[in-house]
Amino acid sequence: MEERLSTATGTVPHVASQPVRDRITTFLRRRWRAGLRRASQSVGQAAVTALAAVGAFWFAQAVLGHAEPLFAATALLVALGFTRGPRMRRVIEVSVGCTLGILIGDLLMLTLGRGMWQAVVVLFVSLMIARFLDPGAIFTTQMSLQSVLVVLLPSSADGPFSRSADAVVGVCFALLVTFLTPHDTRRGALHGLRSLYSPMVSVLRDLSTALRENESRTAWMALVSSRGTQAVIDDLRGELKQSREVTRYSPIERRRREYIRDVGTAVDRSDLAVRSLRIVARRVVSLIDHARLDDDATERLAAWFDEAADAVEVLHRSLGEPGAAGRHQALAGARDALGAAAARLDPARLGGGSVHGEALIMLLRPMIVDLMEATGARHEDAVACLPAL
Structure with a gap:
């Protein structure tokens, strides 16, 4: 039988401590690998x-x-x-x-x-x-x-x-x-965008799963995951600040100024959207715990979260387009996908007639507006996609 230790919140498996020699070996192995990685990245x-x-x-x-x-x-x-x-x-x-x-x-x-x-x-x-x-x-x-x-x-x-x-x-x-010296300003931005939008898509899909399975723990884990994106956003903003400086003075990277500007706009608006998403996740946890929605409203909301996740994936892929013409065309497609999701945010219909469901829809509306502005849409045009209250 597995030996377990008691804690304030339950029990955890007992893990035997490693011998000192094994700990030293593990430490040296990690340092060696980290050193090789740093050295290989710094050759140029x-x-x-x-x-x-x-x-x-x-x-x-x-x-x-x-x-x-x-x-x-x-x-x-x-x-x-x-x-x-x-x-x-x-x-x-x-x-x-x-x-x-x-x-x-x-x-x-x-x-x-x-x-x-x-x-x-x-x-x-x-x-x-x-x-x-x-x-x-x-x-x-x-x-x-x-x-x-x-x-x-x-x-x-x-x-x-x-x-x-x-x-x-x-x-x-x-x-x-x-x-x-050439600086690959696009690579850092792409890495940061992937670290931002991949968790965001996962959170939206987890919220959909939590509603369908009536499992608040899944929604709670989605909330925890969404909180972890703030450090990613801060790092991405630092990366973009450096990229703007490089594209300003470097004749080699000057052609990427428009790309960095588009990504900067997307990050600023996506930051607001993620903040709203955290509030939404907390609301979903409460709705599930207190059974505030009927089955039809739950299914409609779950389908909406899946649709929003698909639209955010389109937004992510659009920002990866290197050419200005292709990127703007792709962002227009992302804007249409997000606009279609925004058009369904009618509190009376999507909320299932519940006050708590309608409150959730009201929280989703500013989030989807921020995501549409991340594609370059004007605020007035994004708001116009929402159903009238």
């Missing part, structure tokens, strides 16, 4: 960064004639960092901080000389200037770090401001890499 970026750093060093050495232009490579590496898809604002912010820090270090060293107390003065002045110019911690850190390195490292044989010129070279190379 690592190659570009390495080539650009060495290229900046070579340019400062061969063209400017500097003997040891270490700050050219340093400034580039600091500016680019190693984040996925470097943002232009971050690159500019770090670049300015790095270059200013080196320039301030050169100026103060030329004025005060070299030594420990001079390093203290340089670091203090750099920190104060950095805090005055920008509230960002990255800007302050880079500016103060570079300035104190200039004072502490041996003087350059190429003159007092040669390291500032090297930093400018590194920054220019970093900006050039940021401009010309």
